[in-house]
Amino acid sequence: DAGVIQSPRHEVTEMGQEVTLRCKPISGHNSLFWYRQTMMRGLELLIYFNNNVPIDDSGMPEDRFSAKMPNASFSTLKIQPSEPRDSAVYFCASSFPWTGPSGNTIYFGEGSWLTVV
């Protein structure tokens, strides 16, 4: 079975440019998460969607970050304009309905490694 699919795997961009990261969750999962991983802060939850609706975006660092989930099989995380301090690994993850018997377990994608120069 296909896992969480993210693209691009690696992105190098110049400061000020727009970056769009993409995610396809596991089929049947209705919870979707975007995480960011850095050496300094570890793994941070940026935003959580349930049934395509953003439930908690309190982890989004600032207005330069936005996330959408137009349908159950696709989500984007956009950074505009990008800055060097945004350099990190961005993970998309998904799970079954959180309150269901198979919930609570998050499956991560391979990550998008972003470098802003």
Add this chain to the structure above:
Amino acid sequence: AQKVTQAQTEISVVEKEDVTLDCVYETRDTTYYLFWYKQPPSGELVFLIRRNSFDEQNEISGRYSWNFQKSTSSFNFTITASQVVDSAVYFCALSDSGTYKYIFGTGTRLKVLA
């Protein structure tokens, strides 16, 4: 407050040695879930195990085993007869019942030397 502590920053072992990765957690909830994830050098985060707070049975999966002890708030992970492919960063995580938020530990980097 919730907290996960992985006191071992980095461990190096020689192939075929057994190694235990420690995880200590704090929570006030009586219902919670504990997880282990593996992050190999290629970067992906791989789910290894989930354990709920009502199930203290130890679990074994091949060379991997997990020891959950509520009395000491620990959920330790042992790799038996380690292999070079086990080299990775291992994360322990906690999730209280009813919340989607994971509290991750800082990870333990395991290096298995040939």
